Amino acid sequence: MVLFNAVSQPTHAAVLSKLDVGVAYYEAGAADAHLDEIVRRHDVDIIHSSIWWADKTVDEYRDKLPAQIPWIISMHGCHETFIQHPQIDGTFPERMQRMLTRASAWVYTAEKNLAIFDSYPRPETLLRIPNGMRTEPIGTTLRRADLGLREDALVLCLASRAIASKGWGEAVDLTATLNAQGHKVDLMLIGEGPAADAVRADAPAHVHLMGQVANLQDYLAIADIGLLPSYFVGESLPLVLIEMMAKGLPLIATDIGEIASILGEGDEAAGILVPLEGEGVDRAALERAATRMLDPGVRAAFGAQSHARYDAQFTLERMVNRYETLYSDVGALRWKHPETHREGPG
Missing domain, CATH: 3.40.50.2000 (Glycogen Phosphorylase B;)
Incomplete structure (x- = not known):
């Protein structure tokens, strides 16, 4: 697994410490953090972005990424926010139109996320997967x-x-x-x-x-x-x-x-x-x-x-099972792209 941090918010060492040692981690802006190179270096099968700034990063590499790799976009509140506050990112309308053409599937966690599709076409593959969490054991004995x-x-x-x-x-x-x-x-x-x-x-x-x-x-x-x-x-x-x-x-x-x-x-x-x-x-x-x-x-x-x-x-298990099914479903799909998009390796 590869985690690419779009660095839209401050990165905290306490959060990074929870990553499994088997996860390859990159931060946007680092010398080795070119998304197209990362995808090829690790033989990535599916791209899954889950915040607008990560979606935007994938779009910025649109002409360099392998043409057939599926792309899943999970919505957690950013997209409908841009309808109310378009000044946050003036590139949103153009990118959103392009993402709707390219992404293989869209996931929403809340009904309010669907408000974006009052202004943009509803994608063909759109499903709800609520977030889940693992019950973690108590690591230390904190006292009041x-x-x-x-x-x-x-x-x-x-x-x-x-x-x-x-x-x-x-x-x-x-x-x-x-x-x-x-x-x-x-x-x-x-x-x-x-x-x-x-x-x-x-x-x-x-x-x-x-x-x-x-x-x-x-x-x-x-x-x-x-x-x-x-x-x-x-x-x-x-x-x-x-x-x-x-x-x-x-x-x-x-x-x-x-x-x-x-x-x-x-x-x-x-x-x-x-x-x-x-x-x-x-x-x-x-x-x-x-x-x-x-x-x-x-x-x-x-x-x-x-x-x-x-x-x-x-539970985390419930959420993971749903995403595993989605990954399996999109795994055989080509990444949707315009006719002018450069072909790349599968």
């Missing part, structure tokens, strides 16, 4: 005291890119409100970025910045509630919620992207869904959800349902 957490506090955990629209400010304010009401609540914030820098500068009470970590499951194991008050426009099917469900955490998350389908509803719900308000979070509803979760019985019920939903729908 070692992290500065109060032993008798209710611990909220938000793990995401540290950008404002992931709800970092809202989570900090919620923690302050609950403590002001007399509840012992601590907040773990996991991730790095401008929102983390802003929180660090203010140093609010009972808020603990953990930075980027390689062993997220260890931190989730000492949390009481998983939190994601996101209003990020590109939110699709956030993996972190699935990781939290794998640990049986009750969830509080906003109604954006595919989060409602992750949490479920009624007696099978994994947590409480919080509505958006305007361009942000309904803060009153967020506070009500957290107040409800102060009840240990409520947390226990949601936690049990959270783990049950993970087992039923979001």
